[in-house]
Amino acid sequence: MAWVLEAVLAFLAAVSFSIIFNTPAKTLVSCGIVGMSGWLAHSLYVGLGGDPVQATFFGAFIVAIAAHLLSRVFRMPMIIFSVSGIIMLVPGGRAFNAMLNVVENDYLTAMGYAGEALMISGAIAMGLVFAEVFMQLIFKPKHRKREKGASL
Amino acid sequence: MHQAGETRRELALECCLLAGRLMIEGGAETYRVEDTMERMATSQLMPNSHCSVTPTGIMFSPSDEQPTRFVRIRSRRTDLKQVALVNAVSRRLVAGDFSLQEAYEELMSIESSHTSFDLRLQIFAAAVASGCFLLLFGGARADVPYAAVIGGTGFIITDRIERLTRIRFFAEFVAAVLIGVLAYAVVGVGLGEELDGIIIGSVMPLVPGLLITNAVRDLMAGHFVSGLSKGAEAFLTAFAIGAGIALVLSF
Incomplete structure (x- = not known):
């Protein structure tokens, strides 16, 4: 039941972000699904006792793969689908805690949180990059064949 | 005949530059x-075109004979629909x-009509x-309405201040301060339960997600100028939000 609730919330959040970023109306549901799958991958990994950095990597990877696939289906730029999914993985809580501890002059604790936030941001970047490479390796031959067509 | 070819090439050049400018203004990756501009140029018989795009300007050299053009980009916002529309036009042109004439008119109409979602819907x-x-993020259920109201207010404030002043990052800073103050007030009065949950939730709509994604993708594609400048913009925005919250927390 908790999973269903999380899925619904993540879907709603992703759709809301897509509205804020003004994506085309017909892609809203797809954006929501991308965000939901990314969040569920992240939260499932953490739930199984995984490291949050690795979990974020998997989340970002899933988001980027889903976004790449959808961008092929809709023939639209990939960022349209990935943005709202990626934004949900941003380590807001840790950044907040880092800030809170800096203000309270507890720099040691703050460094810990800030370091974690930094690692998670790096994991998001790595997830995006790995997905990009993965998609290029898989779809390159097909891509070449219809190079003449509009394969922007 | 020669004259006609010249105007046509001029139009093709205009078309490419307009498409590029609209895409950057909407928040596309460099x-x-x-890629789009070069494809459009190739389809319009300008196979040796070169373009160099940064977040603040486009340099485009259509061929060896024609002069290089430069377009300055003054404002950028997040409008992914505009990117998608321009992309569709360029696909159909290619x-x-x-x-060419139809594509140019279509691009002009995209530029003049901002078909964004209603601001109230965005709020x-x-x-x-x-x-x-x-x-x-595991906050208390009782806090949801407060986070929603404060988050919406923060978004309105950002939007308003961005229209008022051209100083970047100030809008995020003010909105973050306001979010912090409101969250403090709600918890202080005894309505809200957890301060951190409310603040984190309300701040999320201000997070520069598009910039983060674009910065990473640009850096990986080898566009270091754009990647680093977008990364810096994302970092400064995040820093402005953090500073705003920190200012409130320090009292």
Whole structure:
């Protein structure tokens, strides 16, 4: 039941972000699904006792793969689908805690949180990059064949 | 005859530059803008075109004979629909569905008509996103309405101040301060339960997600100038939000 609730919330959040970023109306549901799958991958990994950095990597990877696939289906730029999914993985809580501890002059604790936030941001970047490479390796031959067509 | 070819090439050049400018203004990745412009140029018989795109300007050299053009980009916002529309036009131009004239007119109409979502809907979306994030980050259920209201307010403030002043990052800073103050007030009065949950949830609509994604993708595609400048913009925005919250927390 908790999973269903999380899925619904993540879907709603992703759709809301897509509205804020003004994506085309017909892609809203797809954006929501991308965000939901990314969040569920992240939260499932953490739930199984995984490291949050690795979990974020998997989340970002899933988001980027889903976004790449959808961008092929809709023939639209990939960022349209990935943005709202990626934004949900941003380590807001840790950044907040880092800030809170800096203000309270507890720099040691703050460094810990800030370091974690930094690692998670790096994991998001790595997830995006790995997905990009993965998609290029898989779809390159097909891509070449219809190079003449509009394969922007 | 020669004259006609010249005007046509001029129009093709205008068309490429307009498409590139619209895409950057909407928040597309640099690599995509360059790719689109070069494809459009190739389809209009300018195979040796070169373009160099940064977040603040486009340099485009259509061929060896024609002069290089430069376009300055003054404002950028997040409008992914505009990117998608321009992308569709360029696809149809390359595929031959559109003539050059049609494509140019289509791009002009995209520029003049801003078909964005209603601002009220966007504010509502910001509120919903804040509420959902509060729960996703493990906040208390009783705090959801407060996070939604404060998140929506923060979004309105950012939008208003961005229209008033051209100083970047100030809008985020003020909105973050306001979010912090409101969250403090709500918890202080005894309505809200957890201060951190409310603040984190309400701040989420301000997070520069598009910039983060674009910075990473640009850096990986080898566009270091754009990647680093977008990364810096994302970092400064995040820093402005953090500074705003820190200012409130320090009292």
